[in-house]
Amino acid sequence: MxxxxxxxxxxxxxxxxxxxxxxxxxxxxxxxxxxxxxxxxxxxxxxxxxxxxxxxxxxxxLTGHVLPLDELFPLHSGSARLSGKIYWQVLDAARADALIDRADELIRARALNAARAVDNPAEETTEARNSRLKAALNDSLRDVGIVVTRVQIALA
Structure with missing residues (x-):
């Protein structure tokens, strides 16, 4: 025993x-x-x-993540499709830990809000839209330890 x-x-x-x-x-x-x-x-x-x-x-x-974006986007003359990809990565895991499970939804919502901030997005060039969205996303995500590295979005 x-x-x-x-x-x-x-x-x-x-x-x-x-x-x-x-x-x-x-x-x-x-x-x-x-x-x-x-x-x-x-x-x-x-x-x-x-x-x-x-x-x-x-x-x-900590390596890159890709967020595919394919959303119906309202315009003054109807609607268009906002589609493409947003590339992002985690810089500070301690700050990003609280929202890492819903990071894609957060980035998607903030990207759509930033895209709606322009009065007539159909007149904006693709390069200008992508750089404006990247800057707006990085400004809003800096506090949570996430950085957007590249935005490739087209309005069709």
């Missing part, structure tokens, strides 16, 4: 030791949360965690 108990304790200790080593790949940041709500961010590399107290909440990729 004591050998079985010893084997159980040793195997449990080995499992806990294996689960407490976390390898984070390059270009990725993990956010861990404890049961008491405390959070911490792990940069790429090998880290020790508390396997029963902490859990991985987000795996945030």
């Amino acid at each position: 004591s050998q079985n108990l010893l084997l159980l304790v040793l195997s449990s200790a080995v499992l806990i030791a294996l689960f407490s080593v976390k390898r984070i790949p390059e270009g990725t940041v993990y956010t861990l949360r404890r049961f008491n709500g405390q959070a911490r961010t792990l940069q790429p590399g090998t880290h020790l965690i508390w396997p029963l107290l902490e859990r991985v909440v987000h795996r945030i990729s």
